[in-house]
Amino acid sequence: xxxxxxxxxxxxxxxxxxxxxxxxxxxxxxxxxxxxxxxxxxxxxxxxxxxxxxxxxxxxxxxxxxxxxxxxxxxxxxxxxxxxxxxxxxxxxxxxxxxxxxxxxxxxxxxxxxxxxxxxxxxxxxxxxxxxxxxxxxxxxxxxxxxxxxxxxxxxxxxxxxxxxxxxxxxxxxxxxxxxxxxxxxxxxxxxxxxxxxxxxxxxxxxxxxxxxxxxxxxxxxxxxxxxxxxxxxxxxxxxxxxxxxxxxxxxxxxxxxxxxxxxxxxxxxxxxxxxxxxxxxxxxxxxxxxxxxxxxxxxxxxxxxxx
Amino acid sequence: xxxxxxxxxxxxxxxxxxxxxxxxxxxxxxxxxxxxxxxxxxxxxxxxxxxxxxxxxxxxxxxxxxxxxxxxxxxxxxxxxxxxxxxxxxxxxxxxxxxxxxxxxxxxxxxxxxxxxxxxxxxxxxxxxxxxxxxxxxxxxxxxxxxxxxxxxxxxxxxxxxxxxxxxxxxxxxxxxxxxxxxxxxxxxxxxxxxxxxxxxxxxxxxxxxxxxxxxxxxxxxxxxxxxxxxxxxxxxxxxxxxxxxxxxxxxxxxxxxxxxxxxxxxxxxxxxxxxxxxxxxxxxxxxxxxxxxxxxxxxxxxxxxxxxxxxxxxxxxxxxxxxxxxxxxxxx
Ligand SMILES: Nc1ncnc2c1ncn2[C@@H]1O[C@H](COP(=O)(O)OP(=O)(O)OP(=O)(O)O)[C@@H](O)[C@H]1O
Ligand code: SF4
Ligand SMILES: [Mg+2]
Numbered sequence: 001x002x003x004x005x006x007x008x009x010x011x012x013x014x015x016x017x018x019x020x021x022x023x024x025x026x027x028x029x030x031x032x033x034x035x036x037x038x039x040x041x042x043x044x045x046x047x048x049x050x051x052x053x054x055x056x057x058x059x060x061x062x063x064x065x066x067x068x069x070x071x072x073x074x075x076x077x078x079x080x081x082x083x084x085x086x087x088x089x090x091x092x093x094x095x096x097x098x099x100x101x102x103x104x105x106x107x108x109x110x111x112x113x114x115x116x117x118x119x120x121x122x123x124x125x126x127x128x129x130x131x132x133x134x135x136x137x138x139x140x141x142x143x144x145x146x147x148x149x150x151x152x153x154x155x156x157x158x159x160x161x162x163x164x165x166x167x168x169x170x171x172x173x174x175x176x177x178x179x180x181x182x183x184x185x186x187x188x189x190x191x192x193x194x195x196x197x198x199x200x201x202x203x204x205x206x207x208x209x210x211x212x213x214x215x216x217x218x219x220x221x222x223x224x225x226x227x228x229x230x231x232x233x234x235x236x237x238x239x240x241x242x243x244x245x246x247x248x249x250x251x252x253x254x255x256x257x258x259x260x261x262x263x264x265x266x267x268x269x270x271x272x273x274x275x276x277x278x279x280x281x282x283x284x285x286x287x288x289x290x291x292x293x294x295x296x297x298x299x300x301x302x303x304x305x306x307x308x
Numbered sequence: 309x310x311x312x313x314x315x316x317x318x319x320x321x322x323x324x325x326x327x328x329x330x331x332x333x334x335x336x337x338x339x340x341x342x343x344x345x346x347x348x349x350x351x352x353x354x355x356x357x358x359x360x361x362x363x364x365x366x367x368x369x370x371x372x373x374x375x376x377x378x379x380x381x382x383x384x385x386x387x388x389x390x391x392x393x394x395x396x397x398x399x400x401x402x403x404x405x406x407x408x409x410x411x412x413x414x415x416x417x418x419x420x421x422x423x424x425x426x427x428x429x430x431x432x433x434x435x436x437x438x439x440x441x442x443x444x445x446x447x448x449x450x451x452x453x454x455x456x457x458x459x460x461x462x463x464x465x466x467x468x469x470x471x472x473x474x475x476x477x478x479x480x481x482x483x484x485x486x487x488x489x490x491x492x493x494x495x496x497x498x499x500x501x502x503x504x505x506x507x508x509x510x511x512x513x514x515x516x517x518x519x520x521x522x523x524x525x526x527x528x529x530x531x532x533x534x535x536x537x538x539x540x541x542x543x544x545x546x547x548x549x550x551x552x553x554x555x556x557x558x559x560x561x562x563x564x565x566x567x568x569x570x571x572x573x574x575x576x577x578x579x580x581x582x583x584x585x586x587x588x589x590x591x592x593x594x595x596x597x598x599x600x601x602x603x604x605x606x607x608x609x610x611x612x613x614x615x616x617x618x619x620x621x622x623x624x625x626x627x628x629x630x631x632x633x634x635x636x637x638x639x640x641x
Contacts, residue, residue: 024463025418199415203479206373207429208402217428221419 032302039298045291053106061086062097064104090276093269106284108258109239116238117231119177124184129215132192154179167253225303232296236289259285311386312348313519319345319380321371341367342543354520356530359540365523369489403433406480410492412472416464423460429483453478470501487519528570539563542601549625559632561608
């Protein structure tokens, strides 16, 4: 008898342990994402570019600063891509190894894009969710401020910052960060407004959950999809902006470089027959942008299945 | 007589509404969603609140728990006026009064598991409990409302409407409230499921001595669960009475019209039933008719009805009509 009771108890415990794992909306979205070919290709591209940026340096035969005196002066004839002398991507106009330079440029471009997007995500989400949730005058004031900031031509401000505070990475991050969160905060606010009137928020308010907790526990998790999509699409926009700035000659300063700066240099020497100086940075630039756009689109489709 | 658990006195809710395109300085137009509503609700009893869509049922419920600004008094056990408490002091009563909602799925956060959803009121009000304690209580509550405790890690979208409403009930009851406000809890469910959910509510009410404020938009749903029924029209009480009396001998023409539209299971009664048609549209709540708000659709309306606002009067059977009484032959279509 005692034995039986014990067995029943252990059975009951085992049953209780045997909880069915739920299929979260994230799991559903992941499945949809991976059944989307373009998205998977995009992800593969990004993985390749990331691996190149992180580990490419270990395969380089030359550092990004060394000048190869063998090819100096005869870059157009001798400086092309070659396995023999270790310049896989050729050399730039000064005789530096373009492979190492491209690795470095990719690192910087990715960093710029990711930092810009990160600022947008953190600042934009908190700002937008607060404005949307609090509502009323606070919301009106906060969003008018965003309107005003958005009305300022940001390229102009960015250039001004870079001219005034020197062309450092920090100035670039600050400048990009200042503008990147504006659009994000608008999107987040709009989504928050529509979430706010949903019954589950009302349910939480009715039992006395505090405003901060509601934003953290109920609003933000339901915004993550939109935020993720927008952030992935924002990274390439940041990279593009930085490249444009670099193209104007205002971006990161030598010896640092970015894909945009490399493309700019490559384009300026194109006429001398050193097409590889443009082609390789441009290739990585395109791979990166395509990757992010494909992944962003894939995320959007995966998280918002209503479209199909 | 014992003190009622909750007494509402002259509850008024006015919204200022702006239309798109209004200038910021235009004075908002006043919408009186609830006006002069009073009732008593004792522990273990059910008050049914009935009225057409937009008559202010949800607003009344939300006024009681201070989700919308309201004037009047909401007395808890006859002495504490909930409407005049500080937000911090109100917090305690937010666990005593719990609510369940009309749309079962929409009232559950799609990103949270069942366990997290049901535990939320506990995590808010019982900070002293350990995680294991909470999980244990959640499991027991799930079992209590007819959900398999193994489902604790599942997400709301994996459940049917009826099950979602059970989740909502579990979430409401986990903090052992004394008053449960049900805002059309079964309107979105299939008829067969409706009966199950109502049965569950009744069973829980008996076991926990719960007071229930049960909102519905037609009289048939609240019939069996209610001890008392209150009929609202444009935010005002038209008639309120103990359930048997209201169904057997309604005195207000609006109640009579609503009742005549309810199908009766007995075919003989159904055949002899006298239907009173409700003519005309619901007036805009922005510009309610003068005098008796029901007069634009009332078959019994007279000149006096436009001049004087009928008072519901005291007593167990309240009826806000100048000419209360049984249905007359010429009102029947
Ligand atoms: N926050 C608000 N601001 C302005 N008007 C509101 C607000 N909430 C409700 N109203 C108005 O108050 C009136 C009553 O609405 P309420 O939601 O209480 O009706 P209801 O009886 O619950 O209807 P239903 O059966 O459709 O749920 C409606 O005219 C509605 O438009
Ligand atoms: S007061 Fe007049 S209009 Fe109002 S319900 Fe009674 S009879 Fe009808
Ligand atoms: Mg309602």
